[in-house]
Amino acid sequence: METEVKWLWKTTQTESFYEIYTISYQLTLATREPLLEEHLLQTLNHLFRKLPPLRACYGERDGERWLREMTEIGLDFEVVSGATTQEVHKRLQSYSYNMNKGPLWCVKLLSEPPSSPEIPAGTDMEQFCHVYTLFLGLHHVITDGSSNMKICGFLVQILDAVMGKRAIDTVEQLGVFVSDERIQQLQRERVAAMEADLELRRRVVDEIQSRDGKCSLVKSTFKGVGEKVPRTGMLEKTLDAESTMAFIKRCRSEGVTVNSAFTALASVAIVDLLVDGGLVQETYNIRSDHVLNARRYWGGDTSRYLGCHILPLMPTVAKTPQKIDGKFWDFARSVHQGLQKKVNEGAPLLAEAAKHFMLANPDFDATFEYDFCVSNVGDVTSLVTEGGDRVQALHVIRTSALHAAPCTWTLLVHTFRGRLILALTYNSAFVNSQMAKKFCDGIFRHLQGVL
Known part of the structure; x- marks a missing residue:
């Protein structure tokens, strides 16, 4: 007897935009007892049953493409040996998902323990002495940063229950999968x-039209530095807990958000790169795009809504001086004011x-060529959780594939267990690894200099 198909909704505009993007998350876990494959397989089966996005795939209905539920359980799990974390990320950033059968996600476990894992303060590593690196790959059409961090948290909690041999409700759904109708x-x-x-109407239309003919200073200054075959590169940097707390406190005292300050730091670091590349000016119009969670405009409690709910990118231009000369926080406040105004009025909408x-x-092209993009999901500790009696979550990194898009780089920022974490992903067609390292190091050098 053929299983009846559960149709969800017709492919949305948001899903169509993000169809070229894949995501990879890296979770460092510590357990009391050795982690067995059967522990993870049990956990993933529960995740599949309890999280609607993880059951989604595509199908054709009346000549149109629709999202639907998979007709049978399908898990994509693998233990990977002899590979670096960078190699696993690279594989997941070009992962081929079966869009019409599913699943649109996968999990990879490194068989070798990490050589020098990030250990949050207060973690009893004598009790939690088995350390593992787990990778969660997802297609962007079914999820976003907010949903992904929740999925990581559910994985940690369910794995903790499985290893502790506690009963798990097999019916309860851990979220509601919704389209972009809102x-x-x-x-x-x-x-x-x-x-x-x-x-x-006039003001917004004029702003869009003002972008015509303007391009990224990074792209126009650095030509021919990329590779012929684009790939997504990645650098990861974690700020220690003491410096993270000092940075957060300083941001509060200066009246800016961490996101605004980080955007200002990135703008200053971009200017350093441009000067190194021979573009010397008193000021630079540094162009950045920003990823916004659409749920902020929905009203009410949105905590259970899962899916891909990202607004069109929000462009902004910061007039950045070549020499900051001890006036960084004045500059950060100007960046903050510009960003907050756009966020408050729902500029992408x-x-x-x-x-x-x-x-x-x-002949008109409204494309906004940015010098960098920022995706900041804030403090994710409560979403990912610190773990439980059997499993501790030590670290989480998120990346997104860029090589299929005409982008330079994206700063994926969050805070977990008291430490600010940055994954800098870059498109090797436009920037090289040396530039990425200079950019990344420059951000944190300036950050330490303004504490």
Whole structure:
């Protein structure tokens, strides 16, 4: 008897945009007893049953592409030997998922323990003496940063229960998988607002049109430095707990968010690169794009909503001096004001709505070429959890594939267990590994200098 297909919804605009992106997360776990394959397989079976996005794949319905539930349990789990973490990330960033059968996610376990794992303060490593590196690969169409951190947390909690031989509810669902209908409703509301407010419409349309013909200073300054076959490169840097706390406290005292300050630091580090590349000016218009969680505009409790709920990228331009001369926090406040204004008014929603009022012009390109992109999901400790009696979560890193997109690099930032973590992913077609290292090191050098 053929299993009845559970159709979810027609492919959304958000899902279509993120179809070229794959994601890889790296979890460092410590356990009291040795972690066995059967522990992980039990855990992944529970995850599959309890998390709706992990059961999703695609199918054709009445000539259209729809998201649907898989008709049978399907797990993609593998123990990997003799590979570095970088090699596993590289594999996951180009991973081929069976879109029409599923699953659209996979898990890889390194058979060798990490040589020098990040250990949070207060972790009893004598009790939790078995350390492992686990990789979670996902297709971006079914999930986003917020959902992924929750999935990591559910994995940690279920694995802790499995290893502790505690009962697990096999029916309870750990979230609600929803389409981007709420985003589309917000877009319709913004279109209506622009129909009623001609000045608002003019301002937003003018801003979009002002991008025409302007490009990334990084791309225009550094030509021919990339590789012919693009790949996604990655650097990871973790700020120690003491410096992280000092940075957070300083941001608060200066009246800026950690995100704004980090964006300002990245802008200053980009200027250093440009100067090294021979572009010497008093000030530079540094262009950055920002990933926003659409749930912030939904209202009410959104904590259970899973899926890919990211707004179109939010562009901003920071007039950055070549020499900061002890005035970094003044600059950071100017960056903060610009970012907050855009966030508060829902700038990405306005920009999408404005397209309804722009006359078709085949020669106009509204693409915003940025010098860097920022994706900051904040403090994820409560989402990933620190673990339990049997399993401790020590560290988490997230990356996103860039080599299929015309991007330079993305700063993936979060804080976990008191430490700020950066994964700098870059597209090797536009920047090389030496530039990426200079950029990454420059951010943290300036950070230490402004504490």
